[in-house]
Amino acid sequence: MNSRDGIIGLAIGDAMGVPLKFMEREKLLENPVTEMTDGGIFNKEKGVWSDSTSLTLATIESIIHCFGISITDMGNKFVSWMLNSEYTATGERFDIGRTTMMALSRFQKEGQPFDSGSVAEDSNGNDILGRMLPIAYYAYASNLQQSEVYSLVKKVAGVTHAHELSILGAYIYVMFTIKLLEGKSKFDSYKEIQKMGYSQFSRGSLEMYNRILKKGINTFDLDDIRTSGYIVDSLEAVLWVILNTDSFNQAIIGAINLGNETDRIGACTGGLAGIIYGLKEMNVEWRIDLRRYTYIRALCGQFDKSLSSSSKKFEKEEVVYGKEEQKIKIIQGDITRLIVDAYVNSANNSLLGGSGVDGAIHKASGPELVDKCKELSGCETGEAKITRGYESKAKFIIHTVAPKWYDDSIDDREALLKKCYENSIIMANDFNCKRIAFPCLGMGVYGCPLEVGARIAVDFALKEVRKKYPLVEVIYLVCYSKEEYEFYTSYLREKIDEKKDAEEN
Numbered sequence: 001m002n003s004r005d006g007i008i009g010l011a012i013g014d015a016m017g018v019p020l021k022f023m024e025r026e027k028l029l030e031n032p033v034t035e036m037t038d039g040g041i042f043n044k045e046k047g048v049w050s051d052s053t054s055l056t057l058a059t060i061e062s063i064i065h066c067f068g069i070s071i072t073d074m075g076n077k078f079v080s081w082m083l084n085s086e087y088t089a090t091g092e093r094f095d096i097g098r099t100t101m102m103a104l105s106r107f108q109k110e111g112q113p114f115d116s117g118s119v120a121e122d123s124n125g126n127d128i129l130g131r132m133l134p135i136a137y138y139a140y141a142s143n144l145q146q147s148e149v150y151s152l153v154k155k156v157a158g159v160t161h162a163h164e165l166s167i168l169g170a171y172i173y174v175m176f177t178i179k180l181l182e183g184k185s186k187f188d189s190y191k192e193i194q195k196m197g198y199s200q201f202s203r204g205s206l207e208m209y210n211r212i213l214k215k216g217i218n219t220f221d222l223d224d225i226r227t228s229g230y231i232v233d234s235l236e237a238v239l240w241v242i243l244n245t246d247s248f249n250q251a252i253i254g255a256i257n258l259g260n261e262t263d264r265i266g267a268c269t270g271g272l273a274g275i276i277y278g279l280k281e282m283n284v285e286w287r288i289d290l291r292r293y294t295y296i297r298a299l300c301g302q303f304d305k306s307l308s309s310s311s312k313k314f315e316k317e318e319v320v321y322g323k324e325e326q327k328i329k330i331i332q333g334d335i336t337r338l339i340v341d342a343y344v345n346s347a348n349n350s351l352l353g354g355s356g357v358d359g360a361i362h363k364a365s366g367p368e369l370v371d372k373c374k375e376l377s378g379c380e381t382g383e384a385k386i387t388r389g390y391e392s393k394a395k396f397i398i399h400t401v402a403p404k405w406y407d408d409s410i411d412d413r414e415a416l417l418k419k420c421y422e423n424s425i426i427m428a429n430d431f432n433c434k435r436i437a438f439p440c441l442g443m444g445v446y447g448c449p450l451e452v453g454a455r456i457a458v459d460f461a462l463k464e465v466r467k468k469y470p471l472v473e474v475i476y477l478v479c480y481s482k483e484e485y486e487f488y489t490s491y492l493r494e495k496i497d498e499k500k501d502a503e504e505n
Helices: 004-020 025-030 051-066 071-084 098-110 126-131 133-141 146-157 164-181 186-195 203-208 210-215 231-243 248-256 262-277 284-289 293-308 356-365 367-375 413-430 450-465 482-504
Strands: 328-332 342-346 384-388 396-400 435-438 474-479
Touching: 004 051, 004 133, 004 248, 004 262, 004 284, 004 293, 051 071, 051 126, 051 133, 051 262, 051 293, 071 098, 071 146, 126 133, 126 164, 126 231, 126 262, 133 146, 133 164, 133 293, 146 164, 164 186, 164 203, 164 231, 164 262, 186 210, 186 231, 203 210, 210 231, 231 248, 231 262, 248 262, 284 384, 293 384, 293 413, 328 450, 328 482, 342 356, 342 413, 356 367, 367 384, 384 413, 396 413, 413 435, 413 450, 450 474, 450 482, 474 482
Parallel strands: 328 474, 342 396, 342 435, 435 474
Antiparallel strands: 384 396
16 A cells, blocks of 8 residues: 555645636636646645645544544544644645535534534535545555445545535545556546446436446536536546546646636546556656645555554564665765765755755755745754755755754654654655765754764664665765764674674574
8 A cells, every 4th residue: 555646646736726726717728837836816835735635634644543434533633624724734724615614613513523514405515525535545455345435435524515415426536546546547447436336326416427427527528527616516527637638747737727626626636646647757846846745745654554454553564684784885075976866955944055064065056956945935853855956966955954952942852863864765765766865964063962863874774774675775874074984884883793693693
């Protein structure tokens, strides 16, 4: 299970669509948008996503936390998003559907998720589609039968949308996604959902989806595709785009340039296209610009583990020994002289450059780097963001911010430093970087003691290269001083010998 493809795809489609929401199709088709942009009716920065991604992430965290489906816990997390702006791109919630807002307000007041969703005819907005992707992953991983999928969708959708028309739309989307996860082509998946039985739904509701279930939505002309907030229109648009495009990037561009409900249609299209084409086929610049990328990726990793385990204990990863010295290279010198796929930059929170390694990497990369970093709006301690390498000898630069050892307000500095390495390697893998160079993160002006920083770096590198399927091929640990170099090399040798002695005894 690898949920990152669909979830990152959904977030990209959402973020691409946010600035274009409610724009007219005619205007967009005259000048199609093909890049991540800012502005729009919400006046948001580039890469900011909306409620579809937020509620998707809240759903994922609920499944992880509860080791399965708890409608009450899910509802509580949705309320936390609505009231406290949790699971958002920038710490600010915006764009909440009327039906969702009213339902969550009822749930907050009464505490009954099964009674909170609206059954009114005018409540069939497309809000529900945007948070269904994790349910498809869960149903697929749990090998649920069709009737069980229906029951699950009905419960989850009913927190906000309890009308049969909304449940049917969500069910079609989830079943189409499950067919894709089973490895079927998009056309075979579509044929499968057309052949399925829908006896639990009324004739009236089924007739509303007649163009999807009977006529073949992909055969309609562009002018026949509507992009209103009505769930039927939005699901038709999503499937029409998916079936009439041949790549992830083409699907996203096609979805957002349909106009009107561009964020929701972009998100739902992105989730499906991500599963079909995979992360590595997604536009690099879009992935660079996406807000809170490492947060989303880390959550996907936890989600995958929870889905692959039938109990609260996760499977132990196989460990391979013997090639550590081939895959870990400790050197003393200037990191910017290395020709690698990625430098890891020991950045500050602003990402706008500083002294030491940070200054050297900015100097080597040229002025385009700082221009791009200005768009990224900084980086939280322990997180990582990525840019092109520009004029440097690396294809990419991964920026991570180590904790300040002299800052007493930081509770667990060592855990945060470990996160810097973990998030950096996730970035390296997602951007196909096989050779990655780390400086001595957290040392120098940030005050991390050599023995602490070195042990964290070497232990991390050993753990990574000893994986049966490591995310990278070579890890360079680049030291500035002779003292750092000698400590790193001696500690690496100590850890390798320690393993050899254990095997001999």
